[in-house]
Amino acid sequence: MPGEGPEQSKAAPAGRGLARVTIRDVAEMAGVSVTTASRALNDTGRMTEATREKVRAAADQLGYRPNSMARGLVSRRSFTLGLLTNDSYGRFTLPIAAGLSSGMVDRGVSVFLCAGEKDAERTRLDLQAMEEKCVDGLIVAGKRIDRGLPIDIPHQRVPVIYVNSACPPGAVGFVPDDIGGARAAVAHLVAVGRQRIAHITGPRQFAATALRAQGWREILEEHELAPFGEALFGEWSEDFGYRTAQTMFDPDGPAERPDGIFCGNDQIARGVIDGLTLLGLRVPDDISVVGFDNWEIFAKATRPPLTTVDMGLFDLGQTAGQAMLDLIDGKPVEPGITRTPCRLVVRESSAPPGHRPL
Amino acid sequence: MPGEGPEQSKAAPAGRGLARVTIRDVAEMAGVSVTTASRALNDTGRMTEATREKVRAAADQLGYRPNSMARGLVSRRSFTLGLLTNDSYGRFTLPIAAGLSSGMVDRGVSVFLCAGEKDAERTRLDLQAMEEKCVDGLIVAGKRIDRGLPIDIPHQRVPVIYVNSACPPGAVGFVPDDIGGARAAVAHLVAVGRQRIAHITGPRQFAATALRAQGWREILEEHELAPFGEALFGEWSEDFGYRTAQTMFDPDGPAERPDGIFCGNDQIARGVIDGLTLLGLRVPDDISVVGFDNWEIFAKATRPPLTTVDMGLFDLGQTAGQAMLDLIDGKPVEPGITRTPCRLVVRESSAPPGHRPL
DNA sequence: CTGAAAGCGCTTACAG
DNA sequence: CTGAAAGCGCTTACAG
Numbered sequence A, B: 001m002p003g004e005g006p007e008q009s010k011a012a013p014a015g016r017g018l019a020r021v022t023i024r025d026v027a028e029m030a031g032v033s034v035t036t037a038s039r040a041l042n043d044t045g046r047m048t049e050a051t052r053e054k055v056r057a058a059a060d061q062l063g064y065r066p067n068s069m070a071r072g073l074v075s076r077r078s079f080t081l082g083l084l085t086n087d088s089y090g091r092f093t094l095p096i097a098a099g100l101s102s103g104m105v106d107r108g109v110s111v112f113l114c115a116g117e118k119d120a121e122r123t124r125l126d127l128q129a130m131e132e133k134c135v136d137g138l139i140v141a142g143k144r145i146d147r148g149l150p151i152d153i154p155h156q157r158v159p160v161i162y163v164n165s166a167c168p169p170g171a172v173g174f175v176p177d178d179i180g181g182a183r184a185a186v187a188h189l190v191a192v193g194r195q196r197i198a199h200i201t202g203p204r205q206f207a208a209t210a211l212r213a214q215g216w217r218e219i220l221e222e223h224e225l226a227p228f229g230e231a232l233f234g235e236w237s238e239d240f241g242y243r244t245a246q247t248m249f250d251p252d253g254p255a256e257r258p259d260g261i262f263c264g265n266d267q268i269a270r271g272v273i274d275g276l277t278l279l280g281l282r283v284p285d286d287i288s289v290v291g292f293d294n295w296e297i298f299a300k301a302t303r304p305p306l307t308t309v310d311m312g313l314f315d316l317g318q319t320a321g322q323a324m325l326d327l328i329d330g331k332p333v334e335p336g337i338t339r340t341p342c343r344l345v346v347r348e349s350s351a352p353p354g355h356r357p358l
Numbered sequence C, D: 001c002t003g004a005a006a007g008c009g010c011t012t013a014c015a016g
Helices: A023-030 A034-042 A049-062 A068-075 A093-105 A120-132 A178-191 A207-222 A238-248 A266-278 A313-328 B023-030 B034-042 B049-062 B068-075 B093-105 B120-132 B178-191 B207-222 B238-248 B266-278 B313-328
Strands: A080-085 A110-114 A137-141 A160-163 A172-176 A197-201 A260-263 A288-293 A307-310 A336-340 A343-345 B080-085 B110-114 B137-141 B160-163 B172-176 B197-201 B260-263 B288-293 B307-310 B336-340 B343-345
Touching: A023 A034, A023 A049, A034 A049, A068 B068, A080 A093, A080 A120, A093 A110, A093 A137, A093 A313, A093 B093, A093 B110, A093 B120, A110 A120, A110 B093, A120 B093, A137 A313, A160 A313, A172 A178, A172 A313, A178 A197, A178 A207, A178 A260, A178 A288, A178 A307, A178 A336, A178 A343, A197 A207, A197 A238, A197 A266, A238 A266, A260 A266, A266 A288, A313 A336, B023 B034, B023 B049, B034 B049, B080 B093, B080 B120, B093 B110, B093 B137, B093 B313, B110 B120, B137 B313, B160 B313, B172 B178, B172 B313, B178 B197, B178 B207, B178 B260, B178 B288, B178 B307, B178 B336, B178 B343, B197 B207, B197 B238, B197 B266, B238 B266, B260 B266, B266 B288, B313 B336
Parallel strands: A080 A110, A080 A137, A137 A160, A160 A172, A172 A336, A197 A260, A260 A288, A288 A307, B080 B110, B080 B137, B137 B160, B160 B172, B172 B336, B197 B260, B260 B288, B288 B307
Antiparallel strands: A110 B110, A307 A343, B307 B343
């Protein structure tokens, strides 16, 4: 039969199409009522340990798996969450989803994925599907913290949590702590002996750029250092980093030059490093560079490997899941946006001046 | 209340906690029995169009959504699929998942995501969760076509389809057509006037490298062209591409040089282009370069933008979903591996010799 | 401590 | 053409 494993089909404990073992089978084998079996398996009610053990043994032996549809129907919980995202590339979403799932699987809750570039109609369809599936909650994950999905999530009958996305007033949301991440990055540059630290970053319209620039300014001020010029807003691209580095160090350009550059993301950082290298500057010796994202495929491929800020998306997903569980259980959850910690990952693009790595 | 939209909570048709509208409500409003309501909504049975319409209208007005748990319980179909993947980064999985979902949502089936780096224990847990959720089928998605999950998927009671992953004998699997993709890439280089086409690719142990190398050899032979040397196996990294290009065009190296390079992936291609550029060679004029993956973040950031092979992962996901639906419906599906088409994306890294783009 | 019964929201033979 | 009834696999008052 197509789709099946190769041999020993008949030896398998549960072949395709074979009747699934139900709680009834377990009860029968244990010689108790279905009621008792249910209670034994769920650790509810009071009964002799012997009875409970007898039921457990039967369930084990039969390979019993509770049917969560039946259970959900009566308990009014599906043990299921919906994850809505418009990140078709998966760069942000998959780490979040992995964290979310990993926190949920032990609690027996599974996650429906509704991914893809979303127009309003698709979103509506996804939302409808989630309603039919009776999800216990909805996680909305985005690509940037100042944009939401193309349609309002109308008042759902279930809790909604926004992750790495805009979040309507009064709702609960989690985003990486951009300011904190930026502070850690710049503090590291200072610690490593840099004094003239520039900031090259993405488009001005992104909330993330404003926050990262703010972190840069704040921490410098705390160290009584002046920011090196204005924050340079542009694009999230290597090319922008490359061009900006070239301009900054143009022989005919300004005499004053930075000795450290904090970049708004790893792509920009890579462009900066490439631009610097082409001009004969040494990273990290002459100039130290720090990125943001810890997008490993970039961060590890720069030469030298990039010191950068990890946004902790996996943990973000886990945290959001935890909050969702609380919400579902009716526990109080602080509305508003929570910023979860970022973590600096030190590689080789940052070092004290003149230091020469192997 | 936390997690809720801001205003007009009481005006909302379905506030949190409000009783969900059931088929019973619909039947009552339409003045028919539950049986008839069910049949009307499912387009089954025979009844006057008037009755059917009356029921539909009531359902619409009430905003009725069938409870898929109840439906699943009786129909023995959950309209739910499990997607198991060990691609924690999401580069391959999310496009596949998006394609899968997009094909499924119209059919009312949703997809559970079990993502993350998997050890045997995690996989077992995920599998167990999927069984409890009564998925109708399981899609196993991998990062490479010659590796599976850490444990055997035992004989499930549901169909299993493998995507971009190894696939046990007798099972059904879908993978990108590596040979075809390679042929398209190399045919394009030939069409553009290249005659000495080299191949730089990933580690020898990957099945994909062997297939892509085979496509390279085949199509050259068909054009009565000799491959330029042996395929150069190494790593899937920029660095490997960079170093290899440098060696290949070492002034003290071999006199014979390629005028086209087909790379095993986009990272290698990028390294090659960077290496070539640093040596003062012009891409595409002096040497044309083609990659594999169409990983846009790389392909668009190379200078010039990279001509490359798109693996069609979105379509792959859709195709696999379609096959799964057939399997579930008991329709016959050819066991074995199906190779789905790749598509060449022409950008600026390939052109006739001497051509100088703007 | 244990069990018979009702019910979650649907679908589907079986009657009429 | 339409409906009353049984049942999917569970849980949970309610009795004993």
